[in-house]
Amino acid sequence: MEKNSYVSITLAATTLENLGVLKDLAEFWKIPYNIHPGSEQVRFLVSSGIPSEDENTQKSPTIIIPSGNEECRKICRQHGLQLEEKEENVRLPVAPETFTSLKTRVREFQGAQLTPVLATDRITILNKLKGTESYLLSLDIVGEYTNRIREGLEDPVSARFRLVSLLPIPYSVIPEALRNWSLRRAYSAAGESEENGPIECLRTIFLASIVLASKRPIPRIAFWRQGKRFVMTVTHDVESKKGLEQGTESLLEVEKKLDIRSTWNLPSERYPISDESLHRLAVAGDIGAHDTRHDGRLVLDSFDDMVNRVVQCKEKLESSGDTIVVGFRSPLLQHSTKLLAAIRKAGYEFDSSIPSWEALSPTSLKPHGIGTVFPLEVDGMVEIPVSLPQDHQLLRIQTLSPSEAVEQLLSLSRWIRGIGGVCVVLVHPDYEFGNREHQLEYTRLLGEFRKDPECDIMTLKGVADWWRKRRSTFVDISNGSARIRSLGNNLDLGGLDLEIVVGYAGSGFETTTIKTSMGDDLRLGPENVTGGQ
Numbered sequence: 067m068e069k070n071s072y073v074s075i076t077l078a079a080t081t082l083e084n085l086g087v088l089k090d091l092a093e094f095w096k097i098p099y100n101i102h103p104g105s106e107q108v109r110f111l112v113s114s115g116i117p118s119e120d121e122n123t124q125k126s127p128t129i130i131i132p133s134g135n136e137e138c139r140k141i142c143r144q145h146g147l148q149l150e151e152k153e154e155n156v157r158l159p160v161a162p163e164t165f166t167s168l169k170t171r172v173r174e175f176q177g178a179q180l181t182p183v184l185a186t187d188r189i190t191i192l193n194k195l196k197g198t199e200s201y202l203l204s205l206d207i208v209g210e211y212t213n214r215i216r217e218g219l220e221d222p223v224s225a226r227f228r229l230v231s232l233l234p235i236p237y238s239v240i241p242e243a244l245r246n247w248s249l250r251r252a253y254s255a256a257g258e259s260e261e262n263g264p265i266e267c268l269r270t271i272f273l274a275s276i277v278l279a280s281k282r283p284i285p286r287i288a289f290w291r292q293g294k295r296f297v298m299t300v301t302h303d304v305e306s307k308k309g310l311e312q313g314t315e316s317l318l319e320v321e322k323k324l325d326i327r328s329t330w331n332l333p334s335e336r337y338p339i340s341d342e343s344l345h346r347l348a349v350a351g352d353i354g355a356h357d358t359r360h361d362g363r364l365v366l367d368s369f370d371d372m373v374n375r376v377v378q379c380k381e382k383l384e385s386s387g388d389t390i391v392v393g394f395r396s397p398l399l400q401h402s403t404k405l406l407a408a409i410r411k412a413g414y415e416f417d418s419s420i421p422s423w424e425a426l427s428p429t430s431l432k433p434h435g436i437g438t439v440f441p442l443e444v445d446g447m448v449e450i451p452v453s454l455p456q457d458h459q460l461l462r463i464q465t466l467s468p469s470e471a472v473e474q475l476l477s478l479s480r481w482i483r484g485i486g487g488v489c490v491v492l493v494h495p496d497y498e499f500g501n502r503e504h505q506l507e508y509t510r511l512l513g514e515f516r517k518d519p520e521c522d523i524m525t526l527k528g529v530a531d532w533w534r535k536r537r538s539t540f541v542d543i544s545n546g547s548a549r550i551r552s553l554g555n556n557l558d559l560g561g562l563d564l565e566i567v568v569g570y571a572g573s574g575f576e577t578t579t580i581k582t583s584m585g586d587d588l589r590l591g592p593e594n595v596t597g598g599q
């Protein structure tokens with residue numbers, strides 16, 4: 067690894083949409099980048115599609131992400147390479163013993179003039195063309211990212227769900243046993259996911275390729291507050307009057323003991339909510355909106371009706387004057403780009419309705435999810451994926467005991483911890499964890515996070531606010547130093563941490579964290595960087 071200077075990363079693409087994806091990937095890691103390079107810096111080009119001559123006049127080192135078969139064949143013709151296309155399960159480490167994986171179509175370049183730079187035990191992901199400064203990626207991470215996010219946002223309504231929702235009885239009246247039975251049948255057909263954080267895997271390939279090909283330290287802004295590796299947030303969707311009046315009491319006792327503030331998502335018109343109950347929850351945490359009647363029909367509404375409905379819910383919950391409501395959780399975790407746009411139009415700041423992965427959606431009767439355990443911005447709104455399986459799926463569909471459910475949640479949390487994401491716990495006060503007899507298990511679950519010094523615990527609103535704050539900052543490199551700057555004039559960089567990625571190997575990214583004090587001019591020259599390859 068060369069230590070003499072940082073590299074200036076330039077993003078280029080043949081379409082604006084693809085350039086947007088490269089920017090998303092760079093913004094996720096918060097590495098410095100530009101799309102119009104300055105002349106004085108050492109340049110490193112990351113290009114979706116074969117870069118044109120005038121984009122690369124300096125013959126800078128370049129990672130080429132071929133988009134489509136035609137481009138791959140062109141590259142093969144130019145350099146006398148062969149191409150092997152296959153379905154692969156790509157598996158890459160992010161941190162020690164923490165892997166991400168993705169099932170996808172790989173176009174692997176082969177030929178004597180290639181030197182592997184990044185490879186799994188089965189395929190080469192990044193090759194260097196000998197005698198040139200060009201690097202070829204075997205996966206179209208840009209196209210794959212676009213498709214997966216686009217599909218992940220939608221959860222299409224199945225014919226069966228539409229039929230049931232048109233019955234004169236509301237969804238909630240269908241006996242729960244019958245609902246759970248039909249979900250269970252479909253669940254067993256859906257099986258387990260063979261992928262582990264597919265979006266994370268694409269992001270890993272992006273950064274690992276840059277680190278390995280540029281052979282330079284890459285500064286970035288760490289995901290969370292100084293000293294924190296990951297985040298846990300407790301959320302409750304309160305489905306019934308009994309849950310509101312009894313279940314919340316039991317959960318609150320545990321949370322107060324552990325000094326945890328959670329998010330309480332309430333449907334505004336499903337059952338009467340007394341001012342007292344609302345006040346109690348607003349004091350103990352944040353109130354979120356959970357639709358009006360919670361009848362499963364929100365996702366079927368026209369756009370205008372959706373907006374009216376989510377506005378009505380917000381206004382009703384805010385009418386007591388006790389709380390403001392800026393977050394939304396959709397009933398049945400229903401989601402679509404249309405619904406997200408309606409929630410945004412209604413004045414919400416964030417949504418937390420899309421699972422990272424769920425074996426079965428009651429709406430589409432298929433597996434669904436966005437494939438990441440990190441917040442993401444969708445058209446200016448923060449989406450915080452429901453990253454852990456909700457208690458309903460564990461207890462009622464998979465029929466686990468509360469103790470077994472806790473085991474499964476903790477085991478999945480260890481992976482999220484390794485990756486540095488957000489553990490979103492969804493516990494309904496209406497089910498087993500809301501019973502006093504299971505308080506010990508609930509305490510065991512939350513206690514694991516509480517005693518972890520590297521875990522930050524906050525409400526959903528806390529997560530959304532932090533993510534937005536981090537979003538409005540960037541790493542600036544000038545005179546050989548890297549520092550965090552804010553896009554706005556109001557410089558509040560408190561808690562943000564500059565980190566240097568110095569390598570990528572079998573145990574994931576190798577990083578150096580630089581301790582900075584609050585409000586400091588966060589400055590770091592490459593001479594301070596240690597470690598690496």
Ligand SMILES: [Zn+2]
Binds near residue numbers: 304305360397398
């Ligand atoms: Zn609900």
